[in-house]
Amino acid sequence: MLIGGLQKVTLIDYPGKVAATVFLTGCNFRCPFCYSSELVLPEKIKDQPRISEKVFFDFLKERQGLLEGVVLCGGEPTISENLPQFCKKIKEMGYLVKLDTNGSNPEMLKELINNNLIDYVAMDIKAPKDKYDFYSGNKADIKKIKKSVEILKQGKIDFEFRTTVAPGLKESDFLEIANWIGGENVKYFLQEFNSQKPVLNPEILKLPVLEREEIEKAIETIKPKFQTCKLR
């Protein structure tokens, strides 16, 4: 696994748990609003300091009994074929594992769930289906994204969906998303876009961003479709 960063303790990345977050490099998307170019673009990844798996697992050994979980984020963790073995090793040390994913690899998601290698999933919903290509910066395979949504909604594992309120997204987009992913077992979080951070494609900054009050209004409208729907 290519580890590009480690946050040694977080109280917010894993709901209700004290955790560490590991940043895995490489991503198959190029979301224009992404803040993590150093974990996404090969030309930047090569200049990043790496953390070896040995250093990472030694750290987890030291923190046994102090930390409850490990958050795997990126980049996109599911592009690595070795992810199941990596999760297994973490689980064998007694940690809970949370996966942050863009949902583009339903086969891997299913494998991890069926083999009890993860305990919580946070999946990004980038946009309504018809705007996915633009907001993933890629020819996103929407069938795969839909499949991942279906897998999670089966409820075999605790999960949430989340959307960054990227420039250009409108209230009507959130209605469409809610009609797609909504369900009584679904937790859905919206995250405000931070226009101060550098992004992958600065062109997106030319598009209007919903104000906080507009986001809250959209949440009020779509809330009945979810178990929980909040702004983070």
Ligand code: SF4
């Ligand atoms: S925001 Fe998009 S490009 Fe950035 S890491 Fe996540 S999926 Fe990849």
